Amino acid sequence: MEVNSIALIGYRGSGKTAVAQALAARLGWDWVDADVEVELRAGKSIAAIFAEDGETRFRDLEAIVVDLLALRQRTVLALGGGAILREVNRKAIRRCGAVVWLQASVTTLERRIAADPSTAARRPNLTASGGPAEIPRLLAERTPHYRACATLEVDTEGKTPSDIADEIVAALGLPSRR
Numbered sequence: 319m320e321v322n323s324i325a326l327i328g329y330r331g332s333g334k335t336a337v338a339q340a341l342a343a344r345l346g347w348d349w350v351d352a353d354v355e356v357e358l359r360a361g362k363s364i365a366a367i368f369a370e371d372g373e374t375r376f377r378d379l380e381a382i383v384v385d386l387l388a389l390r391q392r393t394v395l396a397l398g399g400g401a402i403l404r405e406v407n408r409k410a411i412r413r414c415g416a417v418v419w420l421q422a423s424v425t426t427l428e429r430r431i432a433a434d435p436s437t438a439a440r441r442p443n444l445t446a447s448g449g450p451a452e453i454p455r456l457l458a459e460r461t462p463h464y465r466a467c468a469t470l471e472v473d474t475e476g477k478t479p480s481d482i483a484d485e486i487v488a489a490l491g492l493p494s495r496r
């Protein structure tokens with residue numbers, strides 16, 4: 319099957335947003351971030367949606383956005399880390415030509431999340447503990463879903479987003495502009 323769209327999945331901090339931009343530049347495609355689209359629809363940040371309307375409202379908006387974005391052609395789609403939680407989203411994601419699971423260790427995820435200035439607005443606590451403590455359990459819970467959706471798995475440890483974009487282009491056999 320010809321690959322005419324790519325979805326990036328993986329835990330928070332795996333690099334979906336950063337790699338989507340690098341990958342789209344290689345391919346001459348558009349890129350889009352599901353979290354940005356949710357914020358535009360809600361007219362507020364993800365942290366504000368969680369605080370004022372609750373996580374379920376965020377997940378409902380995310381499902382609408384995923385359904386629409388999965389129809390795009392020549393687009394790299396950066397999903398939120400929890401987009402794979404709903405079966406309806408997993409079905410939509412599988413409609414993309416390729417689904418790439420970006421992987422990193424818990425330590426690396428923790429470090430990237432803590433250093434990212436967008437974390438305060440985009441990554442509210444998902445459990446009562448919140449913070450780094452929730453990562454190992456949620457990653458373990460979500461891993462079967464990432465695995466079930468992915469058509470390609472990429473280890474991001476020690477690689478830059480640019481390296482990772484090159485690796486994906488090569489693995490999918492797509493023509494690169496570089």
Ligand SMILES: Nc1ncnc2c1ncn2[C@@H]1O[C@H](COP(=O)(O)OP(=O)(O)O)[C@@H](O)[C@H]1O
Pocket residue numbers: 328329330331332333334335336337396430431433434435474477478479482
């Ligand atoms: N391969 C990488 N190596 C080092 N830092 C990275 C890498 N990928 C992403 N980052 C950084 O980690 C943070 C989270 O990346 P982001 O792309 O927002 O992840 P995600 O969208 O999967 O949550 C950002 O500050 C980003 O610049």
Ligand SMILES: O=C(O)C1=C[C@@H](OP(=O)(O)O)[C@@H](O)[C@H](O)C1
Pocket residue numbers: 328329330331334335353364397398399400401440441442444
């Ligand atoms: O893992 C999650 O459930 C979430 C991940 C975030 O996206 P990133 O994976 O881009 O950080 C964002 O969608 C929201 O905070 C929920």
Ligand SMILES: [Mg+2]
Pocket residue numbers: 334335351353396397398
């Ligand atoms: Mg992101």
